[in-house]
Amino acid sequence: MNTGAIISQSDQIPFFNIGPIPINGNIILAPMDGFSDQPFRSICREMGSAVTYTEFINVLDVPRKLPYIQQRIAFTELERPLGFQLYGSSADEIIPAAMDLLKYKPDFFDLNLGCSERRVARRGAGAGLLKFPEKIERIVRQLIQTAGIPVTAKIRLGWEKESMNYIEISKLLQDCGISLIAVHGRTRDQRWREPALWEPIAEICGCLSIPVIGNGDIKSIDDIDRMITQTGCDGVMVGRGAIGNPWIFSRIDKAILSRIDIIKMIKMHWKRVKDFYEFESSHITFNKHFKAYLSCPQFTDINIKQMLFSKQPIDALLANL
Numbered sequence: 001m002n003t004g005a006i007i008s009q010s011d012q013i014p015f016f017n018i019g020p021i022p023i024n025g026n027i028i029l030a031p032m033d034g035f036s037d038q039p040f041r042s043i044c045r046e047m048g049s050a051v052t053y054t055e056f057i058n059v060l061d062v063p064r065k066l067p068y069i070q071q072r073i074a075f076t077e078l079e080r081p082l083g084f085q086l087y088g089s090s091a092d093e094i095i096p097a098a099m100d101l102l103k104y105k106p107d108f109f110d111l112n113l114g115c116s117e118r119r120v121a122r123r124g125a126g127a128g129l130l131k132f133p134e135k136i137e138r139i140v141r142q143l144i145q146t147a148g149i150p151v152t153a154k155i156r157l158g159w160e161k162e163s164m165n166y167i168e169i170s171k172l173l174q175d176c177g178i179s180l181i182a183v184h185g186r187t188r189d190q191r192w193r194e195p196a197l198w199e200p201i202a203e204i205c206g207c208l209s210i211p212v213i214g215n216g217d218i219k220s221i222d223d224i225d226r227m228i229t230q231t232g233c234d235g236v237m238v239g240r241g242a243i244g245n246p247w248i249f250s251r252i253d254k255a256i257l258s259r260i261d262i263i264k265m266i267k268m269h270w271k272r273v274k275d276f277y278e279f280e281s282s283h284i285t286f287n288k289h290f291k292a293y294l295s296c297p298q299f300t301d302i303n304i305k306q307m308l309f310s311k312q313p314i315d316a317l318l319a320n321l
Helices: 038-047 067-073 091-104 126-131 133-147 166-176 199-207 221-231 246-250 259-276 279-294 304-308 314-319
Strands: 016-018 021-023 027-029 082-087 108-113 151-155 181-184 212-215 235-238
Touching: 027 038, 027 246, 038 246, 038 259, 082 091, 091 108, 091 133, 108 126, 108 133, 126 133, 133 151, 133 166, 151 166, 166 181, 166 199, 181 199, 199 212, 199 221, 212 221, 221 235, 259 279, 259 314, 279 304, 279 314
Parallel strands: 027 235, 082 108, 108 151, 151 181, 181 212, 212 235
Antiparallel strands: 016 021
16 A cells, blocks of 8 residues: 655656556546546546546446447547446446447446436446445456456445445455545535545555545645545545646646646647537537636636637637637
8 A cells, every 4th residue: 555655657667556557657537427538538648647537438328339438438549548437236237338348448447336416326326336235246246257357446435424334345345356446535415515535535545455546625736645645545536626727647736837838738628629529519518628727817817707608619719818
């Protein structure tokens, strides 16, 4: 386990392994539905994110060959090591979908045990599985046995604060052969409304021998360092704190960047989004990133809300920055 020492990501000595896969960094972009698509993932990877996770994939949609699945699993070789994040409510759903997805050659599968969205958790998937350890055990053992590649998991602390079972679930996952656990420091019912709890992450690190990744309320480089020091985790997963701020993976404080530096990144991100999506989808997808990029002191002279509701093409808006 990590001793709390903070080492530059530029070092190429592996920080930890996912099964046999060496991971040469300790800051990772979190899988986020609607945000961590291939254009954004590729930028974060180039900036230093050590591992690539796809947006979650509904295993029920895999056999239906829905177009959005192809967008979610699209990746470049530069994004490796890369894992497909899967969510489903049973082994009968997850295993066939995983076997189908193997043909796209992911480096690992990640099991989503943390999504708190009602449409996911209430049907017994995502964080909904935390209430059923026996189902988790069945899913994980079968997935590891049949996949032939490493399997990781992302968990929350439990279904609700009154029934936190993170130690039970973490030990179970390790005993079943999981290669790594990422821990979001909240329960399902807390969603993102309350501050993340880091103490349980430290508890998990103290009782497991596999790598543990800490997640929750990481908004700055200082937060990354404090998470490592306070919990002893092997790496830190950055979610919302990376939106509009891919520089965090290079340990660069966005506050020191010039307006021109930020505009250059916006233009590069926008080009990748345009190349990846159809015209209408690209604008809808990029607006939320655009807003996040501009939400900083370097652009206090701009009325972001008014600008985005002006319905001007993004290329026109960029020309006026």
